[in-house]
Amino acid sequence: MKRPITPRTYLICILLYGAPFLAVLCITPFIGGETIHLSEIIHALKEGGWNASAEIFFFQRIPRVILAALVGGTLAVVGASFQVILHNPLAEPYTLGITGGASIGAAVAILFPWLMASWWVFNTVQIFALAGSFCVLWIIYFISRRPEGVTIFTLLLAGVTVSIMSAGAIMFLRYLASPYLLLQMDRWMMGGLDVIGYRELAALFPLLLPGLGILFSCMVELNHLTMGEELASGHGVDVAGVQKRVFIGGGLATAAVVSMSGPIGFVGLIVPHTVRQLSGYDHRIVLPASFFLGGAFLVACDTVARTIFSPTELPVGIITALVGGPLFIRILLNKN
Amino acid sequence: MATNNKPPQTLSISGLRYQYPDSKWNLAVDDFSLSEGEITAIIGPNGSGKSTLLRLAAGVQPLSTGTIHIGQNDLKKMDRRSIARVLGYLPQSTPYEFDHRVINVVSMGRYAHLSLSGFLCEEDMNIVKQCLEQTDALSLMNRRLSHLSGGERQRVLLASVLAQEPAILLLDEPTSALDLHHQVNFFDILTRLVKGGLSVAVVMHDLNLASLYCERIVLMNHGRIVCDGTPDDVFQYDLLQDVYGGDIVLSKHPQVNRPVVFPRFEREN
Numbered sequence: 001m002k003r004p005i006t007p008r009t010y011l012i013c014i015l016l017y018g019a020p021f022l023a024v025l026c027i028t029p030f031i032g033g034e035t036i037h038l039s040e041i042i043h044a045l046k047e048g049g050w051n052a053s054a055e056i057f058f059f060q061r062i063p064r065v066i067l068a069a070l071v072g073g074t075l076a077v078v079g080a081s082f083q084v085i086l087h088n089p090l091a092e093p094y095t096l097g098i099t100g101g102a103s104i105g106a107a108v109a110i111l112f113p114w115l116m117a118s119w120w121v122f123n124t125v126q127i128f129a130l131a132g133s134f135c136v137l138w139i140i141y142f143i144s145r146r147p148e149g150v151t152i153f154t155l156l157l158a159g160v161t162v163s164i165m166s167a168g169a170i171m172f173l174r175y176l177a178s179p180y181l182l183l184q185m186d187r188w189m190m191g192g193l194d195v196i197g198y199r200e201l202a203a204l205f206p207l208l209l210p211g212l213g214i215l216f217s218c219m220v221e222l223n224h225l226t227m228g229e230e231l232a233s234g235h236g237v238d239v240a241g242v243q244k245r246v247f248i249g250g251g252l253a254t255a256a257v258v259s260m261s262g263p264i265g266f267v268g269l270i271v272p273h274t275v276r277q278l279s280g281y282d283h284r285i286v287l288p289a290s291f292f293l294g295g296a297f298l299v300a301c302d303t304v305a306r307t308i309f310s311p312t313e314l315p316v317g318i319i320t321a322l323v324g325g326p327l328f329i330r331i332l333l334n335k336n
Numbered sequence: 337m338a339t340n341n342k343p344p345q346t347l348s349i350s351g352l353r354y355q356y357p358d359s360k361w362n363l364a365v366d367d368f369s370l371s372e373g374e375i376t377a378i379i380g381p382n383g384s385g386k387s388t389l390l391r392l393a394a395g396v397q398p399l400s401t402g403t404i405h406i407g408q409n410d411l412k413k414m415d416r417r418s419i420a421r422v423l424g425y426l427p428q429s430t431p432y433e434f435d436h437r438v439i440n441v442v443s444m445g446r447y448a449h450l451s452l453s454g455f456l457c458e459e460d461m462n463i464v465k466q467c468l469e470q471t472d473a474l475s476l477m478n479r480r481l482s483h484l485s486g487g488e489r490q491r492v493l494l495a496s497v498l499a500q501e502p503a504i505l506l507l508d509e510p511t512s513a514l515d516l517h518h519q520v521n522f523f524d525i526l527t528r529l530v531k532g533g534l535s536v537a538v539v540m541h542d543l544n545l546a547s548l549y550c551e552r553i554v555l556m557n558h559g560r561i562v563c564d565g566t567p568d569d570v571f572q573y574d575l576l577q578d579v580y581g582g583d584i585v586l587s588k589h590p591q592v593n594r595p596v597v598f599p600r601f602e603r604e605n
Contacts, residue, residue, distance in 0.1 A: 004440045004566045007455055024546045087431060220454035224444055226434035230427035234497065236420025236448030284454065 005282060013285050015273075021292035025069060028303045029061035033310025036061075063201050064306075065299055067260070068193045068316075070204060071152035072267050072298025074212060074257045078250040079268030080275070081215050084222045084283065085246045086156050092268035093254040096159035096247075097136045100166025102258040105132025106188050107173040110181055122203050125188070129257045130207070133255035141247065144230050153244070190315035191262035193302050200260075207256035212219045214249025215287065218242055222283040266320045267294050270328040277331050297324065345422050345503040346370055346535065347393060352402030354392060357362040363388050363559040365402075370504060375526055375536045377546035379570075380556035381580055386539040387428060387508050389556070394425035394506050394538075406504065420448035426493055427508050428539075435482045438492050442468055445499025467498040471525055487518030491525070498529075505529070505536040512541055523549040538602035544596045547571060548589065555579060571595035 030036065036053040044054035078093040086095065093099075105128035109115055116124055140162055144154035170189075174182060195201055221242040224232035233239045271294040273285050301319040308314060348369035363385040370376055378386045380425040391397040393404055395411050406413040406422050424445075445467070446460045456464070457501040468474040471491040476484065484492065488509055497505065507526075511519040519542065527549060528535055540546055546553050547567040555570050556578045563570050570576075571585055576597060583600035 004437070004443050005455065012456070035500075084434075087433065089433065134442070190468050220447070223440075223454075224447060226431075227429065227444065228430040228442065230391075230396055230425070231430050233416065234394060234420065234425035234427065235444055235500065236417040238416045276434075282440065311492070 001102060005284070010284065011045060013021055014288055017289040017292040021069075021296045024296040024299050025065060028299050029057060029065050031303050032056075032061060032307055042109025042321050059197050061200055063195050063236060064193055064302070065202055067195045067204070068299040068302040069295035070208065071193065071257045071261045071264065072271075073295035074208060074253050075264065075268035075298075076271035076290035077212060078254050079214055080252055080272035080283065080286050081218070081222060081246050082268075083211075083272060084190030085243050086152055089155060089273070090269070091156075092265075093250065093257075094163070094243060094263060094265070094268070095156065096140055096251070096254075097162030097166060098133045098254045099131035099258050099263040099290060100163040100170075101134075101136030102129040102255065103132070103263065104166050104169050104173070106130040106259075106262070107170055107177075107185050108132075110184050110188065111173055111177050114179075118218075122259075129259035130255055133251070133258060136166075137247075137251040155247075159320075161190075183214070187315070188262045191264035191317045192313075193261050193264075193298075193316055194313070195260075204256055204260055207252045210252070211249045211256060212291075214245050215253065218245055218249070218286050219284045222246070225281075226281060262297070264317050266317070266324050267298055270324050271297060274328065274331055277334075346372055347423070347504050347537075348405045349393060350403055350405075351405050352389075352392065352399070352404070354388060354400060354402075361385075361559060363392075365389060365561055368554070368561065368564070370535045370537055371534055372535045373530050374552055375523075375530055375538060375550045376552045376554060377550040378537055378539045378545055378554045378556060379541070379543060380562075383482055384556040384579075385559040386556055388559075390425070390508050390539055392508050394423060396425060396427075417448040420500050420502075422502055423504045424497035424500045424504065426497050426505070426507045426510055426550065428512075430493065432482065435480050437583075438468075438473065438476045438479050438481065438484070439464070441481065441492055442496045448500055463501065464495075464499050467495040469531065470498060471495040472521075485518075486513050487515070487521065490514065490522060491516075494522075494525070497512040500595055503534065505534055507536065507538045508538050509541065511545070519545060543571075543576075544589075547594045547596060548592070567595055571597060 034056055036057050036110060040051050040053035041057050041160070044051055075093050079091065082093065082095060088095075095154055106125050109113070109125040111127035122130070140155060140158040143158045144151050162284060174185065215296045221232070221237050224235055224237045225239070225242065229239045244330040272286060272290045275289045275293055279285055298316070298320065301323060304323070305314040305316040305319045346369055349365055352365040353362065360385070378389065379385050388397070392399050395404070395414070395416070399412065399598070406414070406419070410421065425499065429557050442464050443456055446456060446464065447454070449460065450456070461490075465474065468477060471494050473488065473491045473495050476488055476492060481489065511522050514522065522570055523545060526536055526538070538550070551566065553565065553570040554561055555575070562579060563575055571586055573584070576584055585600050587596050587598065587600045588594070589596050
């Protein structure tokens with residue numbers, strides 16, 4: 001009699017996703033527009049003689065790869081969780097309108113440069129984007145709150161409505177903006193992963209870590225929710241509690257990521273589905289596997305984005321959509 | 337049978353009142369308790385409050401007024417996991433979007449007994465296997481949910497609820513979408529289960545099936561229990577006529593001494 005999943009098979013499965021992820025992380029910093037020489041990096045490490053290769057490698061490439069891995073991984077994990085609690089295969093981290101809120105915040109910060117509000121590790125645009133995200137989270141939570149938990153249907157509709165309203169608000173802000181600021185805004189809206197050094201990277205963690213922690217603590221319960229709230233509740237799952245935790249955890253993680261990199265679409269939608277096609281519907285596997293695959297995918301896309309038209313960079317969202325789309329369709333066709 | 341070593345637990349309801357926030361309709365059940373080792377049918381027209389009663393009794397829907405006890409314990413003071421260890425609830429419908437394997441679905445029933453990681457040990461696995469056997473679904477173990485027929489699917493879901501090792505089973509229209517043969521098959525399984533000591537309440541629409549398989553029938557109308565007794569008590573011409581409306585004919589099953597009911601048939605020409 002075979003058990004559905006044992007700790008051993010589980011570990012093997014996670015390693016199968018983790019190993020390629022680590023491989024991508026190790027290889028991609030060496031790829032880019034500027035050629036860097038391994039010998040120079042080793043020299044810099046050994047003798048302490050700083051040089052251009054080491055500078056690019058340690059302060060541009062590595063932080064950027066780490067950021068892409070975290071952003072891609074997080075978006076995929078949040079997407080996987082939201083698809084379950086919202087009972088909607090089209091759900092992704094941005095479905096609840098968090099990006100809309102973040103974009104308004106960022107647009108306001110860019111439009112009024114005198115609003116200097118950097119604090120601790122966060123810069124002004126980030127703080128406004130975070131504030132926007134939290135406003136949206138609070139609004140949709142307030143709308144869909146019920147004594148027995150949140151109503152999923154209302155949550156979904158509220159999220160979509162808030163997104164549409166945000167789009168309107170952003171158009172208004174764009175109308176006010178001068179061409180130079182407009183360009184800056186557009187760049188933010190397209191999403192990007194340019195980061196220099198580690199201080200900016202640190203701004204990700206205060207919200208990201210608790211957010212992801214909460215989501216990963218719900219893996220078993222997410223499996224139950226795939227069978228519907230009532231059966232899950234009958235099986236002994238605190239459904240309202242889990243919904244709330246996923247909502248808050250996913251909200252925190254998405255807000256952290258979006259305030260940093262702007263909206264990067266598609267990863268949160270296709271990566272979880274790809275994982276489910278490859279290794280089934282057990283969310284104890286789907287969540288970590290989505291993190292690894294999403295991270296690796298975004299790192300790879302970003303490597304292409306910053307290399308293909310070097311020395312200029314393409315917004316990474318263009319690559320995720322143009323490369324990810326056909327790949328995903330290929331996987332769907334395979335299944336049939 | 338996995339439930340043999342448990343002390344008998346009954347479900348008792350008193351002074352229950354429930355109202356949905358957006359309607360005047362209300363449910364009022366003053367005193368009701370489930371009989372041990374029997375199948376109790378809960379019947380009544382659509383909107384009579386059967387499913388609401390079952391959901392409240394299972395603790396899936398929060399209760400406002402009244403008390404529900406499982407054995408000596410107040411349902412309100414129990415957490416979900418400890419409720420799930422004594423009470424199994426099968427809802428009317430479950431979504432299909434995620435195409436799990438049968439074995440995984442049945443394993444989910446062990447949730448209330450497991451540690452946080454959710455991995456099953458050898459003993460859990462034996463229980464899962466036993467439950468699949470009890471519902472004649474062992475051969476379906478490695479199939480996917482989307483590849484099952486309606487009857488197979490219901491048996492698998494029943495097995496997943498049985499894996500909780502409950503003393504009480506509450507089933508909401510488990511056979512409404514099944515053909516005659518599979519309905520009978522499902523009730524044969526339930527009959528075997530109650531012989532093992534389970535108490536079962538089934539919300540159902542098929543009155544004749546209720547009469548054949550259940551010792552006790554609870555008839556509901558407009559949120560009230562209007563009759564609670566043996567099939568012979570409930571199958572009264574005036575009573576059924578009044579509750580369901582439309583003219584009916586009462587008769588006896590040709591093989592056993594149980595009442596059956598048919599709609600009166602008159603050709604219109």
